[in-house]
Amino acid sequence: xxxxxxxxxxxxxxxxxDEYMKRTKIKQALNASSPVxxxxxxGWVRTKRDxxxxxxxxxxxxxxxxxxxxxxxxxxxIVAALERIGTGAAVAVSGELVASPGKxxxxxxxxxxxxxxxxxxxxxxxxxxxxxxxxxxRGIAHLRPRTNKYxxxxxxxxxxxxxxxxxxxxxxxxxxxxxxxxGSDCEGAGEMFRVTSLGAGxxxxxxxxxxxxxxxLTVSGQLSIEMFSLSLGDCYSFGPTFRAENxxxxxxVAEFWMIEPEIAFADLADDMDLGEExxxxxxxxILDNCAEDVELFAKFVDKTLMPTxxxxxxxxxxxxxxxxxxxxxxxxxxxxxxxxxxxxxxxxEHERFLCEEQFKKPVFVYDxxxxxxxxxxxxxxxxxxxxxxxxxxxRIGELIGGSQREERMDVLTARMAEMNLSEEEYWWYLDSxxxxxxxxxxxxxxxxxxxxxxxxxxxxxxxxxxxxxxxxLEF
RNA sequence: UCCCCAGUAGCUCAGUUGGCAGAGCGGGUGACUGUUAAUCACUAGGUCCGCGGUUCAAGUCCGUGCUGGGGAGCCA
Numbered sequence: 001x002x003x004x005x006x007x008x009x010x011x012x013x014x015x016x017x018d019e020y021m022k023r024t025k026i027k028q029a030l031n032a033s034s035p036v037x038x039x040x041x042x043g044w045v046r047t048k049r050d051x052x053x054x055x056x057x058x059x060x061x062x063x064x065x066x067x068x069x070x071x072x073x074x075x076x077x078i079v080a081a082l083e084r085i086g087t088g089a090a091v092a093v094s095g096e097l098v099a100s101p102g103k104x105x106x107x108x109x110x111x112x113x114x115x116x117x118x119x120x121x122x123x124x125x126x127x128x129x130x131x132x133x134x135x136x137x138r139g140i141a142h143l144r145p146r147t148n149k150y151x152x153x154x155x156x157x158x159x160x161x162x163x164x165x166x167x168x169x170x171x172x173x174x175x176x177x178x179x180x181x182x183g184s185d186c187e188g189a190g191e192m193f194r195v196t197s198l199g200a201g202x203x204x205x206x207x208x209x210x211x212x213x214x215x216x217l218t219v220s221g222q223l224s225i226e227m228f229s230l231s232l233g234d235c236y237s238f239g240p241t242f243r244a245e246n247x248x249x250x251x252x253v254a255e256f257w258m259i260e261p262e263i264a265f266a267d268l269a270d271d272m273d274l275g276e277e278x279x280x281x282x283x284x285x286i287l288d289n290c291a292e293d294v295e296l297f298a299k300f301v302d303k304t305l306m307p308t309x310x311x312x313x314x315x316x317x318x319x320x321x322x323x324x325x326x327x328x329x330x331x332x333x334x335x336x337x338x339x340x341x342x343x344x345x346x347x348x349e350h351e352r353f354l355c356e357e358q359f360k361k362p363v364f365v366y367d368x369x370x371x372x373x374x375x376x377x378x379x380x381x382x383x384x385x386x387x388x389x390x391x392x393x394x395r396i397g398e399l400i401g402g403s404q405r406e407e408r409m410d411v412l413t414a415r416m417a418e419m420n421l422s423e424e425e426y427w428w429y430l431d432s433x434x435x436x437x438x439x440x441x442x443x444x445x446x447x448x449x450x451x452x453x454x455x456x457x458x459x460x461x462x463x464x465x466x467x468x469x470x471x472x473l474e475f
Numbered sequence: 476u477c478c479c480c481a482g483u484a485g486c487u488c489a490g491u492u493g494g495c496a497g498a499g500c501g502g503g504u505g506a507c508u509g510u511u512a513a514u515c516a517c518u519a520g521g522u523c524c525g526c527g528g529u530u531c532a533a534g535u536c537c538g539u540g541c542u543g544g545g546g547a548g549c550c551a
Contacts, residue, residue, distance in 0.1 A: 049510050056510050071509075086502090104511050128486065128501050129512045135543065136486070190550065220551090245549055246476055258551060337547090348547075401551065446551030459544095460551095471542085 021094065027064035029097055032107055036097035041068060041109055042117065044146060045089045047129050048082070055082055057093065057111075062145070065152055065292050069100065072111035081114045087129055088120030088146070134462055141466050141475045149301070152293035153463055156286060157451055161238075163285040164259055164447070167278055168236050173261065176228045178221030178237040183213055184425070191244040192216035193254075217242035220444060221260050222376075223429055226405060229262035229440050230432050236261040238447070246470050250459040251397060251449065255468040259450075262442035268378075268387040268404040271441035272364050275391055275400045276317045278445070279362065279453075283309050286454050294454070302456025308394065309454070311361060318363040320354070322346075322385065325365050328358060345372045346390075348397060355392040362399075363392045375415045377403040378439075389443070396453050402443020409433040 023042040043061030053074050058067040070093045072078055085091060092115040100108040126140050127147060137144040144150040165175065181195050195217060196202070197210040206214045221237040228235045241258040261278075263270060287294060287309065298305040320328075329340040329350055334357070338347045346354075346365065355363045366389035367380060377386035391400035406412040412433055413423060423430060451463040461467040466475040 047512065049513055050507090051510065051513090052507055054508075054510095056513090058511080067511095069511075100509090102509050102511075122502060124485080126485070130486075130500060131512085132486065138543090241551075243550075247549060248476085249547085249549090250545085252550070256551065396551095398551065444551055449551060 023061075023092070025063040026059065026061045026066070026068045029068055029109070030064065030066055030107055032097055035099065038094070039097045039109060040092060040094045041070065042092045043068075043090070045085055045087055045091060045120075047087060048085055050082070057085070057091070057114075059091065059093065060146075060151070062151055062155075064155075065148060065296060068107070068109060069102075069105055070095070070109040070111045072114055078114055081116050084116045084119050085114075086120055086122040086125070088122075088125040088127060089116060090118035090120075091116055134459065138461055138467075145465070148296060150462075152290075152296050153451075153455060153457065154465065156290045156293050156455060157463060159290050160282060160286060160451055160454065161257075161447070163282050163289075164238055166285070167281050168261065171234065173234045173236050174228070174232045176221075176225055176232075176235045176237050177239065178218070178224040178260075180218055180240060181211075181215055182218045183211060183215050184223060190219050192219055193242050193244045219243055220258070222262070222442065222444070225260055225262040225442065226429070226440065227432055229264045229442065230436070230438060233264045234261070248470060250461070251452075253448070253460055253464065253467050253469055256460075256464070257447035259445045259447055260442060262440060264440045265438055266404075266441045267439055268366060268389060268441055271402050271404060271443055272317075272319060272366070272389055272391075275364070275389075275402065275443055275445070276362075279391070279393075279399070279450070280313055282450060283313055283454060287313075297455045297457070305456040308456075312393075312453075315361045317391070318355075318359045318361060320359075320363055320365050321367045322365055322369065323367065325350075325354060329353065332358070343369050343371065351390075351392045351397055352394075356394045360394070362394070364389050365392060366390075370415075373403070375412070375419050375421060376405050378406045379411050379415070387441075391443075393453055395458070396449050398446075399449050399453065400443045400445045402441065404439065404441040407433060407437045407439050409437065 021038065021040045023040045026041060026043060029039060029041060041059055041061070043059035046058040046060050046067050049056040055072055055074070057070040057072065059070060060067045072082075072093070093109055093111040094113045095109050095111040097107055098110050100106060102108070127143055132147070137147065137150065145154055168175065193216060195215045198204050198208070206212070209215070218241060220241065221239065225235055225237050236259060238259045239257065240255055242255050243252075244254065245252065261274060263274060294305075302308075323342065325346065326340060326342050329336070332353070334353060336347070336349050338344075338349065340350065354365070355361065366387070367385040368388045369384060370377075370379065370386045373386050373388050377388045379386055387404035389400075389402055390398050393399045406415065409430070413430070416423060416426070448460050448463050452458070452460060455463065457463050461469065
């Protein structure tokens with residue numbers, strides 16, 4: 001049977017090859033070095049311009065930002081097809097690729113045949129040949145990737161994800177798939193979405209639920225990745241993360257992707273080195289590999305994008321102990337809504353002042369008071385601060401949050417006791433400190449926030465295919 | 476969750492002191508032999524977010540709900 005199945009597939013493939021010419025992606029066609037006698041382009045019509053005797057079609061297939069122009073002479077068949085075609089229709093054009101006599105493009109397709117693959121009713125198709133507001137496009141998230149801007153965002157998003165893996169692979173990190181469903185009730189990074197297989201409104205105890213205990217969607221893979229860092233060495237996880245916080249800001253969503261490296265035999269300085277190197281690498285990679293798409297954002301979305309990115313690329317990041325940050329904030333003439341004093345968490349206005357006005361570049365603030373940080377961060381010798389760090393970036397705010405982890409069993413359990421956490425719940429986490437414990441550190445980077453930084457897009461909902469936010473789950 | 480702002484044609488928005496619902500773009504029809512968000516002419520298109528109230532009269536004023544945006548908190 002498996003042999004038959006293989007043969008059947010193989011035959012079908014050959015059959016298809018005989019019958020249809022394979023389509024050429026527009027990106028490839030536009031990069032041609034010489035004319036092509038026979039070419040098939042399949043894509044969506046961006047605009048149709050009719051003249052007496054012939055028409056222009058601009059086609060986009062998503063492979064790149066640019067459209068390809070097809071010129072088609074009118075025949076009765078072509079006119080019949082053209083009448084069914086408007087902005088948004090899916091079509092196939094076959095013909096030859098020739099140097100364009102018109103201005104504005106190097107190549108164009110001189111079309112011989114035109115096939116309507118899918119019509120788009122002009123009365124109801126919502127995308128028009130003009131600029132739409134981001135707010136409007138959020139309401140048609142299923143169609144917005146057909147626009148220039150959103151096509152560019154999602155091509156860059158794909159490339160950025162690949163770059164993350166390449167960065168770590170080149171450094172011999174291992175990619176670990178940490179679980180999405182978790183039983184740790186107290187990962188401590190925010191409100192969690194409950195997972196259950198019991199019926200809606202069920203009063204049954206968690207003992208009767210699928211896992212026999214309460215379960216939820218992960219808010220962080222950190223505790224899991226630590227176990228692998230203390231086994232395979234340098235590791236990272238990169239996957240979806242869920243927060244049930246009722247946050248309504250342009251920087252928060254309920255479902256997002258987080259990159260969480262964890263490095264073994266490493267301290268907080270190593271952790272900051274890694275974060276800085278990674279941010280610089282990702283920016284360089286996108287500038288090198290998505291130049292055309294990035295240019296769109298530099299032109300139309302954020303005029304300061306290129307200088308901002310170049311500045312991040314070449315300037316060493318500022319590293320600032322929390323205590324010094326407080327002194328700077330106290331000394332400055334600028335007035336803040338929230339009064340500044342040692343022991344408080346930095347407010348958005350303080351973070352923005354530090355990276356946008358004081359230093360004008362990314363800033364690592366580190367060694368925060370222990371009272372505002374979770375139990376697993378390593379206690380410093382002053383017994384007042386922990387080895388935590390946040391990387392603050394102009395316009396985005398917190399792009400990275402991380403720490404050196406507390407590897408000393410006695411200090412860790414003392415901290416847990418202080419914070420009323422049960423050792424039993426964390427038995428497996430504590431085992432890593434009980435057996436062969438070693439210094440290690442890591443951080444979480446918001447993938448979408450990185451994407452916002454690279455594109456200049458100011459709302460996180462616009463860099464996600466289908467964003468999940470409070471009261472919004474249409475798509 | 477709190478504070479502020481907005482909701483009028485498919486889209487972007489104007490609408491004066493409460494007095495007949497408007498523009499540009501898009502759509503449709505026609506013209507044009509190389510266009511570039513083509514151009515030109517003509518044309519259709521409205522639950523003024525929902526509910527309640529004030530008033531002779533409400534898109535406009537008041538109350539309330541919903542949705543969206545900005546800011547804050549939480550954080551990535």
